[in-house]
Every structure is written in C-alpha cells, then in structure tokens.
Amino acid sequence: MDQKQNIRRVSQETLSEFLTRHGEKPFRAKQLMQWIWQKNAGSFEAMSNLPAGMRKHLxxxxxxxxxxxxxxxxxxxxxxxxxxxxxxxxxxxxVLIPSRERLTACISVQTGCAMGCAFCATAAIPRCRNLFPDEMIDQVVEIRRYAEENLQATLSNIVYMGMGEPLNNYDNVVQSLRILTREEGGGISYKRITLSTVGVPGMIEKLAQDNLKVNLAISLHAANNEKRSQIIPANRKYPVNKLREAITEYYNKTGSRITIEYILFKGVNDSLQDASELASFCRHFPVKVNIIEFNPVKNSRLEPSEPHQVGQFVEFLREKINIIVNVRKSRGRDIEAACGQLAHKQSRK
Ligand code: SF4
Structure with missing residues (x-):
C-alpha cells in the first residue's frame, strides 16, 4: 500500500473518488467533509455516523x-x-485581536515573505515557503478554540494579513477560503473575511473573476511610484497605475468597497501632497482608508509620523476630499504582534 496521506491535505475530489472506489454512497463524502472541517475531528473513531468499514478503509x-x-x-x-x-x-x-465589537484572527499564508517591504520584519526572514490550505485553516481552528476556551467568546472575523503575501500563494489561499466559507466547512461568511495584499494586479483580477467575495484591503502606503517603490520594492514590477486598473476591475466585478491601508512614515509619505495623490488614487472606486500607526522594526530606517502631521493628513482626506478615514491604533506592539512585526521568534516570556 502507498504511504498514508494527511487527510486534511487531500482534495475533496480525491476523497470522493476514494469513497466511490470503496463502494460508498456520494452523500458519505459530504459527511466526511463535515467531520474534517466543521467538527474538526482528530480521529476516524470519532466519526460516529460513518460505517465502521468505511472508517477502517480511511x-x-x-x-x-x-x-x-x-x-x-x-x-x-x-x-x-x-x-x-x-x-x-x-x-x-x-494573532488574535479582541476589540469591543469583534474578535479577529490574523493568519499567515507563508513562512516568510519575498516582497521585501521596508517596514516589515517578515521581509527579513530568509526562508519562505507557501503554507498549504490546511495550515491556514488550522490557524483559524486553533485560534477559535483558544478564544472559546480562554475568552468564552466566538471568533467573528478573519484577516489574511499575517506573514506572507496572499496573492503569491493564490491557489492555496483560495482553497482555504472555499473550505472556511463552505457550509460543511468553517461556515464563515465571506463578509467577515479580509484579504490584505500589497497588490499583484493579475491576481487581483483573477480574484474578481473567480468570484471570491472577500473584502479586499490594499497596502498602498504611497500613491506615487517613486515613493511607493522605496517602501514596497514590488511596486517596481507592479506600478501604481496597473494596481489602480486592477482594483477598478475588481470593484466593477464585485461591487465591494476597497480598503486602502496607509502607514504614515515621517518625512516620506505624510505631506499634504502625498494625501492629495492618495485622494486621486481613491477617486476611481469607493474606498475607506485605514491610517495605520507604524510599529518600528529592527534595521528599518523608517520612523512614525509626528501626531500633528497625522492629524493634518487625516483632516485633509476627511474634510477636503470627503473620504472615510479610520485611524487604527497599533495592537500587540509590546509582544511584536502588530502590523509588520511578525517574524516567528520564539522567546521567553
Ligand atoms: S508587508 Fe506583507 S507583503 Fe510586505 S514584506 Fe511584510 S508580509 Fe510581505
């Protein structure tokens, strides 16, 4: 017999074929999926409504x-x-982020990241591989279990915003989304899931074509090519105009409002001219802008903007341009869990 396989890494089609080969009725495949993804079974013995023979074959x-x-x-x-x-x-x-209205799991999609963003600790990790769908789903499953046991609370939202670029691991991310949102899977609504990307235009268009109705968040951080390329080197390959076109197409296909994430760096992207360029970028589709506090990371030359500069920038967008702007406070900075700080360092408490 071939070597055994991890059942959480086997596609639904393969499992269905396996069951058909062993003479099982088609509805058994759905039951099996429920045990694996909805009830998070850890053994075949636990699958009490499946025939003993089927459990043995599995x-x-x-x-x-x-x-x-x-x-x-x-x-x-x-x-x-x-x-x-x-x-x-x-x-x-x-990361598990509790707030008054929601309990959010921020999950990783890679073990590092090749995008090289200047503000991000993950970019410095030398080895990077794509996570498999089950590895992404298991982060949600375990965090949900932790929240129920320790906070007596239910996980409400998921953000693909941890380590790695989701659109560089497209197929696995999509597979994880399909399982998390399926009724016999995680049963989580697409409305409660956000995918955050620095922007890979071709993949944003594919996301729209594949009709995945996740909330799309774009890590923009500058709306002109020269500045953005300093902050996000991938911008040299995927310049701002291409990104804007892809987002426009995404909006035209899905009708979903886009979230723009913008970290303000002192003297780099925090002038009124930068705000005006951001406003022009945002004219092409409905947006909300999240201004995110910068969390300094080792070896980065970037610094957070002064509070008065943040105030001016935000006021310009809100008052003059009438854009919805939220100013996000950093969460988990003291344990290096905040935006841009993830670098899988194990440490003593
Ligand atoms: S910000 Fe995101 S895309 Fe950029 S290096 Fe960090 S993990 Fe990668």
Missing part, C-alpha cells in the same frame, strides 16, 4: 495531523500572538 489510507502551538504571548492590550509549528517543522505566527 484509516488505512490517511492520517490526521494538527499543528503544534509552540507559544502564546499576551499583550497588555489583550492581543495574543501564536507561534505555530507545522508537520514539516516550519513555523509561522498568527
């Missing part, structure tokens, strides 16, 4: 594996950072 061909949580660190503001170790031994971090 256990001869497949096994279960769940990632290990190596560390949970808690911030003074209640944010938790999780360090996961997967079957391969690779690690990635994810």
């Amino acid at each position: 256990s001869q061909a497949f096994y279960f594996y769940r990632p290990e949580i190596l560390q949970v660190k808690q911030s003074s503001d209640g944010t938790r950072k999780f360090l996961f170790r997967f079957e391969s031994g690779d690690t990635a971090e994810a």
Whole structure:
C-alpha cells in the first residue's frame, strides 16, 4: 500500500473518488467533509455516523495531523500572538485581536515573505515557503478554540494579513477560503473575511473573476511610484497605475468597497501632497482608508509620523476630499504582534 496521506491535505475530489472506489454512497463524502472541517475531528473513531468499514478503509489510507502551538504571548492590550509549528517543522505566527465589537484572527499564508517591504520584519526572514490550505485553516481552528476556551467568546472575523503575501500563494489561499466559507466547512461568511495584499494586479483580477467575495484591503502606503517603490520594492514590477486598473476591475466585478491601508512614515509619505495623490488614487472606486500607526522594526530606517502631521493628513482626506478615514491604533506592539512585526521568534516570556 502507498504511504498514508494527511487527510486534511487531500482534495475533496480525491476523497470522493476514494469513497466511490470503496463502494460508498456520494452523500458519505459530504459527511466526511463535515467531520474534517466543521467538527474538526482528530480521529476516524470519532466519526460516529460513518460505517465502521468505511472508517477502517480511511484509516488505512490517511492520517490526521494538527499543528503544534509552540507559544502564546499576551499583550497588555489583550492581543495574543501564536507561534505555530507545522508537520514539516516550519513555523509561522498568527494573532488574535479582541476589540469591543469583534474578535479577529490574523493568519499567515507563508513562512516568510519575498516582497521585501521596508517596514516589515517578515521581509527579513530568509526562508519562505507557501503554507498549504490546511495550515491556514488550522490557524483559524486553533485560534477559535483558544478564544472559546480562554475568552468564552466566538471568533467573528478573519484577516489574511499575517506573514506572507496572499496573492503569491493564490491557489492555496483560495482553497482555504472555499473550505472556511463552505457550509460543511468553517461556515464563515465571506463578509467577515479580509484579504490584505500589497497588490499583484493579475491576481487581483483573477480574484474578481473567480468570484471570491472577500473584502479586499490594499497596502498602498504611497500613491506615487517613486515613493511607493522605496517602501514596497514590488511596486517596481507592479506600478501604481496597473494596481489602480486592477482594483477598478475588481470593484466593477464585485461591487465591494476597497480598503486602502496607509502607514504614515515621517518625512516620506505624510505631506499634504502625498494625501492629495492618495485622494486621486481613491477617486476611481469607493474606498475607506485605514491610517495605520507604524510599529518600528529592527534595521528599518523608517520612523512614525509626528501626531500633528497625522492629524493634518487625516483632516485633509476627511474634510477636503470627503473620504472615510479610520485611524487604527497599533495592537500587540509590546509582544511584536502588530502590523509588520511578525517574524516567528520564539522567546521567553
Ligand atoms: S508587508 Fe506583507 S507583503 Fe510586505 S514584506 Fe511584510 S508580509 Fe510581505
């Protein structure tokens, strides 16, 4: 017999074929999916409504594996950072962010990132591989379990905003989204899921064509090419005009309002001229702009803007241009769980 496979990494089609080969009725495939993804079973014995013979065949061909949580660190503001170790031994971090209205899991899609953004600790990680769909889903499953057991609260939102660029791991991200949103999967509405990207135009268009109705957040941070390329080197390959065209197409296809993320860096992208360029960029589709506090990271020459500069920038967009602007306070900074700080370092408390 072939080597056993991790059942959470096998496609639904393969599992269905396996069951048909063993003479099972088609509805059994749905039951099996429910056990794997909805009830998060950890063994075949637990699958009480499946015939014993079917469970035996499954256990001869497949096994279960769940990632290990190596560390949970808690911030003074209640944010938790999780360090996961997967079957391969690779690690990635994810974050649980409680707020008054929601409980959000921020998950990783890669073990590092090749995009090289100047403000981000993840960019400095030398080794980077794509996470598999089950590895992304397991971050949600384990964080949800943690929240229920420790906070007596239910996870409400998911953001693909941790380590890695989701659109560089497109197929696996899409597969994880389909399972998380399916009724016999995670049962989570697309409305509660946000995908954050620095912008890979071709993949944004594909996302629209594939009719995945996630909330799209663009890490823009500058609306002119020269400045943006300094902050996000990938902008040299995917310049602002291409990004704007792709977002326009995404909006035309999905009708979803776009979130623009903008970190203000002192003396780099925080002038009124920068705000005006941002406003021009935003004219092409309905947006809300999130101004994000910069969390200094090691070896970055960037610094956070002065509070009065932040105030002017925000006032210009709100009062003169009439754009919806939220100013986001940093969460989990003291445990390096905030935006741009994830670098899977295990440390003593
Ligand atoms: S900000 Fe996102 S895309 Fe940029 S290096 Fe960090 S993880 Fe990668």
